[in-house]
Amino acid sequence: MKKLGVVSVVIFIAAGLAFGESLDCVSCHAVPETLSAAGQALGKTLSNEEVKKLTVNPGGCPTHMNLDCTDCHASIDRFPHPKETHLANPCVACHRDVADQMNNSVHKDPLGGTSFVLQCWDCHGAHNIYPQNDPRSPMYPYNVSKVCLTCHQQRKYLSGVHGQGVDLAGLTGAATCISCHGHHKIRAVKAVGSRTSRRQISFTCGRCHAKIAQEYRKSVHGAALMANDNPDVPTCVDCHQAHQTANPRNPRFRAESPKLCGKCHADVKLMKKYGLSTQVFQTYVADFHGTTAELFEEVTPDQPLNQAVCYDCHGYHNVYRVHDVGQEKINENLLKHCQRCHPGATTKFLSAWTGHYIPSPTKYPWIYYVRLFYKVAIPSIVGFFLLFIASDVYRSRRRKHGGGGAS
Amino acid sequence: MIRRFSRRHIIGHLVMMVTFLGLVVTGFPQKFPAAGWAKGVVLIFGGVSRMRFVHHLLGTIMALQLVYHLLELLWFQWVRRYPATMIPTLQDAEDFLQQIRYNLGLVSNEPQYDRYSWPEKLEYLSLIWGTLLMVATGIMMLYPIRFAHFVPGQIILAAKAAHGGEATLAFLAIITWHSYFVHLKHLNTSMFTGKLPRELYIEEHPKEFARMWSGDVTKPAEVTTQKFLTFVAVTTIVVIACVAFVVWLRAVPMTLKTVSPY
Numbered sequence: 283m284k285k286l287g288v289v290s291v292v293i294f295i296a297a298g299l300a301f302g303e304s305l306d307c308v309s310c311h312a313v314p315e316t317l318s319a320a321g322q323a324l325g326k327t328l329s330n331e332e333v334k335k336l337t338v339n340p341g342g343c344p345t346h347m348n349l350d351c352t353d354c355h356a357s358i359d360r361f362p363h364p365k366e367t368h369l370a371n372p373c374v375a376c377h378r379d380v381a382d383q384m385n386n387s388v389h390k391d392p393l394g395g396t397s398f399v400l401q402c403w404d405c406h407g408a409h410n411i412y413p414q415n416d417p418r419s420p421m422y423p424y425n426v427s428k429v430c431l432t433c434h435q436q437r438k439y440l441s442g443v444h445g446q447g448v449d450l451a452g453l454t455g456a457a458t459c460i461s462c463h464g465h466h467k468i469r470a471v472k473a474v475g476s477r478t479s480r481r482q483i484s485f486t487c488g489r490c491h492a493k494i495a496q497e498y499r500k501s502v503h504g505a506a507l508m509a510n511d512n513p514d515v516p517t518c519v520d521c522h523q524a525h526q527t528a529n530p531r532n533p534r535f536r537a538e539s540p541k542l543c544g545k546c547h548a549d550v551k552l553m554k555k556y557g558l559s560t561q562v563f564q565t566y567v568a569d570f571h572g573t574t575a576e577l578f579e580e581v582t583p584d585q586p587l588n589q590a591v592c593y594d595c596h597g598y599h600n601v602y603r604v605h606d607v608g609q610e611k612i613n614e615n616l617l618k619h620c621q622r623c624h625p626g627a628t629t630k631f632l633s634a635w636t637g638h639y640i641p642s643p644t645k646y647p648w649i650y651y652v653r654l655f656y657k658v659a660i661p662s663i664v665g666f667f668l669l670f671i672a673s674d675v676y677r678s679r680r681r682k683h684g685g686g687g688a689s
Numbered sequence: 690m691i692r693r694f695s696r697r698h699i700i701g702h703l704v705m706m707v708t709f710l711g712l713v714v715t716g717f718p719q720k721f722p723a724a725g726w727a728k729g730v731v732l733i734f735g736g737v738s739r740m741r742f743v744h745h746l747l748g749t750i751m752a753l754q755l756v757y758h759l760l761e762l763l764w765f766q767w768v769r770r771y772p773a774t775m776i777p778t779l780q781d782a783e784d785f786l787q788q789i790r791y792n793l794g795l796v797s798n799e800p801q802y803d804r805y806s807w808p809e810k811l812e813y814l815s816l817i818w819g820t821l822l823m824v825a826t827g828i829m830m831l832y833p834i835r836f837a838h839f840v841p842g843q844i845i846l847a848a849k850a851a852h853g854g855e856a857t858l859a860f861l862a863i864i865t866w867h868s869y870f871v872h873l874k875h876l877n878t879s880m881f882t883g884k885l886p887r888e889l890y891i892e893e894h895p896k897e898f899a900r901m902w903s904g905d906v907t908k909p910a911e912v913t914t915q916k917f918l919t920f921v922a923v924t925t926i927v928v929i930a931c932v933a934f935v936v937w938l939r940a941v942p943m944t945l946k947t948v949s950p951y
Contacts (some may be wrong), residue, residue, distance in 0.1 A: 567723060570830075570849075576722040578735040585736065588946060625942035626834040634833055634842025641846075647849040656854025663858060667865045673792035674874070680794065 307351040307358075311338045324362050338409045345411050373395035383466035385552075405429050415620055421465075426458040434459075438526040445525075455490070460484050462524075478524070480507060480517050487518045497599040504599075513553060533586040537579040540566060544594045565638045566592070588623075595619045612637075690884040692903075695728065702880050705816075708751040713860055715744035720853045745831065746908045752824040758929060760819075760924055768920050770910035775814070781807040803896040809868055812862070819859050832938045899930040 310320045314333045321328040328336070332533035334646035343349075352622040357364055373397045381396055405420060412419035420429050427445065431437060439445040439459070447456030462478060469476035473608040477486045484504060488495025498518070500502040506512035521542055522528065528535050544563035546552055553560045566572035571589040578587045593601075595616065602614060613632055620635075633646070641649035718727035718740065734740035737797075765771045775842050783890075784800040791799050805813070823846070826848035829836050833845045871877040879885040890898050 493899055573722040573738055577718065577728065577731050580728045581731045582736045585738075624766040624834050625945070626838075628838060630840070631834060631837035631842045634837060634845045636843070636846065641843075646843045646846070648841075648843050649850055652854070654848045656850070656858065658778045660854065660858050660861065664861045664865060667862065667869075670789075670792075671865065671869045673789065674869075677792040677794070678874075 308338070311336060313337070323683060343409055343411055345413060345418075371398065371401065377402075380466050387464075387466060387468045389468060390471055400433075404642045406580040421460070421632065422451065423454045423456070423458050426460055430459040435523045442523065442525055443529045444527055457490065461489070478511075478519075481511060483517045494599050501597070501599060501601045514546070514555070532584075534583045536591055537575065537583045537585075537587045539591045540572065540575055540594060541579065559638065560639060562638045565636065565640065569635065590619070590623065594622075612683060691887055691898075692883055693879045693885045693890070694883045697761070699826045699881060699883055700819075701754070704750065704754055707749045708754070709859075709863070711747040712744060712751065713856070715740050715747065716825065716856055717860075719744070720856070731783050748824070751820060752827075753818050755817075755824055756927065759900075763919060763923060768910070768912055772804075772907050775810055777807070777810050777814070781810060782807075801895045802893060804894060806893070808866065812870075814864060815859075815862065819855055821851060822855050823859075823950060834944065835938050835941045838941070866943070905921045 309501070310316050316339050317336055318328050318333050339350075352358060372383075380402075384390055384398050385394060389398050391397045393397070406418050410418070412422075414421050416422060417424065419425065425431075427439060427448065431439075439490065440449055441661070443594060444457040447453040448458055464477050469478075471478045473479060473483075476482060484495045484498050495518075499508055503515040503517075505515065506515045530536075540563065547558065548560050550560050550562040567576045569589070574589045575587060575591055578585065578589070596604075607615070613629070616632055616635070617627065620631060624631070636646050636649070639645050641653065643650055708856055714730060715734070718724075718730045719737075721727050732735050734743065766773055780803075784802065787796065787798075787800040788807075792794045828846040829845055830852065833842075836845060871880070875889060877885070877889070885893075
């Protein structure tokens with residue numbers, strides 16, 4: 283019975299061949315059973331894997347319905363097939379512009395040809411190429427990360443706010459790999475002109491977060507970057523992380539934010555370059571808000587922190603140089619910031635925050651002199667206690683051993 | 690065994706001891722937030738908010754005890770006319786110098802102490818002064834907005850500095866001065882049992898012992914109706930004033946408990 287089947291297939295193929303150009307590849311490649319039977323006829327036993335790989339669904343490629351199999355598989359002109367079936371990239375015959383873009387990218391063919399490191403079908407599929415807005419396409423937002431993560435070890439993207447938006451919330455608007463890195467013309471992350479380079483990143487993020495990106499570029503950080511490619515100022519990803527982008531409304535982001543700013547602003551070497559004080563972090567932690575924030579961050583980072591952090595006063599993306607603003611405006615802004623949580627605050631209340639200054643005889647003298655008093659009082663009083671105790675011990679030991687006081 | 694302290698002394702000391710130790714444990718992590726041990730203590734309480742609540746609660750108890758003690762003084766010193774044994778006198782200065790000379794071996798006779806020696810008076814008066822200061826600065830930090838209506842904001846930060854400095858001083862005084870005199874020199878348990886062994890009484894308070902032995906004990910004055918009524922009136926006024934003070938403290942828009950993310 284089996285033999286009969288094989289014979290009939292061979293006859294069928296022979297008949298097909300006899301009809302030349304109208305050879306119907308799918309007569310074998312559409313059905314797994316016929317495919318393995320054909321293999322057997324040629325003396326080959328195909329594994330299930332191979333059969334699966336060689337099976338194509340002829341109706342499944344809506345974008346290329348007008349192409350014949352041999353338009354791409356040009357070398358397969360006879361049966362049994364010749365050995366070399368993938369000599370060149372067939373896609374570029376039509377998609378010439380894409381080939382040029384690919385050769386400008388990190389996935390280019392090292393020899394400048396069309397054997398790209400990442401071939402067209404690795405991302406788009408081979409026989410089932412759907413338009414990008416079709417959920418079945420591997421390049422549909424929901425599927426992109428699966429394709430890229432096959433090679434790139436950036437699974438933390440999936441736990442970031444964008445990855446979760448795409449993967450869990452099913453958003454089509456949330457950023458995928460290609461939203462930031464581009465698609466055919468992906469450049470190295472730090473390459474000049476790359477969409478992820480320091481200079482460009484705010485524009486890349488700004489494609490969705492337009493208002494924030496504009497604010498950032500006007501801020502003290504963004505302006506320095508735009509003016510002279512400052513290598514020290516933070517870009518979007520320095521605070522928000524490129525892949526594991528945290529939701530800034532999570533309690534943890536607020537709790538950890540002072541340390542985030544402190545990473546640069548407590549760095550003596552870095553701040554010296556710009557004549558900035560590194561005491562901003564420690565003076566913050568020494569204050570009411572900072573003390574609570576510090577203990578919160580270490581002990582209960584996921585509890586909502588109801589204390590002012592750096593950005594509550596300095597702004598989120600629109601951070602400006604304090605000295606450019608002027609003392610009067612600072613006080614005016616500060617009072618507004620204070621009143622957000624302390625509705626009863628008045629201008630007199632403002633000096634309850636030393637503005638990161640360390641109290642001195644001229645600035646905040648009350649605090650300075652109280653601290654000075656205890657700096658002197660504590661050692662002298664405790665010193666007196668210890669001296670007296672020492673003399674008392676001395677006396678009692680002498681009495682024990684020598685019997686009697688002075689005589 | 691000779692009775693030295695009455696039940697009200699013992700209870701007063703116990704309340705003070707528990708609140709003081711509790712305030713030390715819940716207070717110092719707030720003074721040294723960057724220290725590792727501070728975070729450990731906060732974890733024991735399950736978060737800084739709860740630790741701070743305990744601190745405020747114990748502080749309130751200490752403040753109430755202070756008010757109670759001042760009224761107690763009024764009753765015992767003014768109504769009953771007990772001898773004011775805690776007030777420093779010239780004798781204390783002499784005793785102090787004599788003790789130093791004796792300890793250095795310059796003289797052979799020890800100072801003869803009465804009911805309270807100068808180290809005890811020093812500790813008691815420091816405690817009263819320290820508690821007044823801690824309660825006052827603590828209230829300023831609890832209601833910064835209220836106080837900033839009539840003093841500059843930096844006074845609140847000065848109060849914070851004083852609160853922390855005074856706390857450090859008090860803590861160090863307890864582990865040096867207090868520990869030496871009642872734990873290390875002799876293990877003196879009279880503050881808990883009310884009784885001191887006879888030999889120790891003779892050694893530490895010979896003058897008072899001699900007076901007691903000869904039966905020379907000052908009798909408290911009779912309570913006159915006029916003094917009693919005055920005391921009741923003062924107590925009523927103090928209680929009303931305390932309640933009014935708290936109402937006044939809270940009569941400003943309170944600090945919001947939650948902050949909107951924007």
